[in-house]
Amino acid sequence: MTAASPYSFAPDGHGTKELHLVAVENFESWLETQSRRVRTWIGATGFAAKLGDIALVPDPDGGLVSAVIGHGTARDRQRDRFLLGGCRRALPAARYKLHHALAPDALAEECLGWLLAGYSFRAGAPSPRPDIAELVVPDGADTAQLQILAAAEVFTRDLINTPAAALGPEELESAAMALATRFGADMSVTYGDDLLYQNLPLIHAVGRASDRAPRLLDMRWGQTGPKLTLVGKGVCFDTGGLNLKPGASMGLMKKDMGGAATVLGLAQMIMATGWPVQLRVLIPAVENAVSGSAMRPGDVLTSRKGLTIEVNNTDAEGRLVLADALALACEEQPDALICMATLTGAARVALGPDIAPFYTHDDGFAQRLMAASARMRDPLWQMPLYPGYQTMIEPGIADLDNAPSGGMAGSITAALFLERFVTDGTRFAHFDIYGYQPKPAPGRPKGGAAQGARALFAALPDVLGL
Template sequence: MTTVSPYSFAPDGHGTKELHLVAVETLDSWLETQSRRVRNWLSSTGFAAKSGEIALIPDPDGALVSAVIGHGTARDRARARFHLGGSRRALPPARYKLHHALDPDALAEEALGWLLAGYSYRAGPPSPPADMAKLVAPDGVDAAQLQIIAAAEVFTRDLINTPAASLGPEELESAAMGLATRFGADMSVTYGDDLLYQNLPLIHAVGRASDRAPRLLDMRWGQTGPKLTLVGKGVCFDTGGLNLKPGASMGLMKKDMGGAATVLGLAQMIMASGWPVQLRVLIPAVENAVSGSAMRPGDVLTSRKGLTIEVNNTDAEGRLVLADALALACEDAPDTLICMATLTGAARAALGPDVPPFYTHDSALAQTLMSASARVRDPLWQMPLHPAYQAMIEPGIADLDNAPAGGMAGSITAALFLDRFVEGKTRFAHFDIYGYQPKPAPARPKGGVGQGARALFAALPDVLDL
């Protein structure tokens, strides 16, 4: 079989096997279209089209002819995504052509899930991809676009999964630089104490305790069209600073740059698709470490915008680095500004690991995002920028408090904090993502995962009027 990337569709050709995706509701009618031999075989094996159930159909000599995958009930399909992808690794490593009764959106979801099911991460030198089942691009899908999305998601997952010892601010810069070089984007970087001279004091304050220098990554691509700026939190490891996290909370902090990884993946989708936009990506890349130079609880910092901030918890550092980046972004007056960050545990408490909240004042933007989220099955949920909670982030000694006491509405108050740094007529949305799959699921192994990028990729053409 011709070598094909696990994240690409295979060419059709001799030896391709049939692959049938059959739901419980349509099993009887589908069986009526099959030969007596197939009906007898499935009856003898007890195939009932349960979600993820697989039946392999042999020819009279015992060689594989086709496979049937159960698509479950409507309830099963509403409760889980990527059923086809969930079966990929259980199929014999052959080339398959899909037969189905899916609408276009469901077909695109299942085909993408198949590609993403090829993903795995293992630390160390890269190894050849495992031989696994391949799929011919189904009729009716935009195969090129699905492959672009899959490749970008793989990029995001790899960044999140890489241990912090191997991916600090410098390595995140290298990954972004590689992306910029690949697509002909320009990139500038502001390092270390130069952050102070360039009026990015909050990024410097958060990252100065580490011997891995903090920096701001600034990528630009495209000369014409609407201005789209993506800001991603790039905290490559978060100890909590002097407000040190307990061990159980620190264990996953290699993923605290998940916002940066996700906006880089989204940027890759946009550039690979050739959108007519002026794209800018801003990533404050830091490590929140502990040393004698670390910021302290009770410190008052002055931001790029001039707002003062009382640091009441050094573990609420993400909103600090994002504040300077958002203020810088608004100086360029983008038409649309997107912020993505693994920002609060409160978001997980409210919505769990699978549904990131987003915040925006723009009702049309929110409606477009929710519609795209449902269409491509990339879950999102709008949460309110509740004005009454503004007082919770105003400490009196300074303009803002980075960690309001009491612990209530933590995701909302973090979003309100960030909103203070956005000015002008820019459409703004902030996403409080988790960036991690805590348990294996179809097409999503345990580990880093992109969230919200596919919904944004589907929504932004309408938002930007492309």
């Protein structure tokens, strides 16, 4: 028994089993609605609806007739998400019809977690299609949208999880091109030394040391409606450059293109849903390598916008490539500009791996994002673009410093740096994401993860007036 995809819902049919999701507070009332035989069996198993508990109910011949999953207490459900998905692989591989007492948002969360729990990744080969439990199209759920969200998350996860040897700037371009082709989008690419001729000098400076040519990917979709531009950091591997990272810090640097992977996933959601927008996706795709042509600490670079930057640490390269892309984006005066990047370790120190900080001066946008974050169970937190720290990024020898000394407020100063390349009055938000799940959790295996994309997908239609 296998579905067409572990990330889709199954049709109802012969052999479907019942799947009951029961919270502690509803356990006794649920039990009263069951047959005497089921009540006796549940009592014999000791099932009490504790979080993650599973009771398999047999028919008189010993075959499976239904399963019951404990949904825990309200406190349990507040502390984690996608709890139904956490039980998917523990269930026998059968087709199930969900019985529940969930509100619409909670149902959407649990169904999405179920789909995402089907994810697996194996380097160098297509991910094996697991023989795991399937869920029949749930009553009351927007299954088409849930499958769009799941497919986009899978796309993002696959890109982040692919080792850097198999996913450099060229392969990231190919993935973006395939997405563009699938949805009828246009894409242009500026390569290598042409970046200099097209006035994208910072992207060139960061990527020139690698034998994998740097490039800017520019994808466009939609002819009418508000202009929405997504910019994603596409550093396909980050050695730190001449300020070489220690080995322990370099081990996860295949994920340094997580911003690019996430905006591509968000773009996939938007195009699959058919939003009436003029969508543009800009990805500076580079490898920060070490060679005789690498940029040096102390170099002063001139950006597309004309601002000069003193390079005080070649490992603060992400903000450099994003600076040129943001300046380019603003030349078309977008109605909303989103930047996503695995930018600073400081963000992880402040908020840990689960919560992505974002920065914006638009209070209305921030409020909508926080509301969408809670509704979509996609954790975000607004951080301040504190003007008092502006002097920290002003070195004197140049307009800007890419790596202020002292190590304090690192995520904020990075956001302030990026803001200098955004035209005043532009509705702008920057997300300093981690892009990785450090240990397995319900619906989230260890590895690449999208952050902020679902919250943006829920908030942007209101922001853009769609």
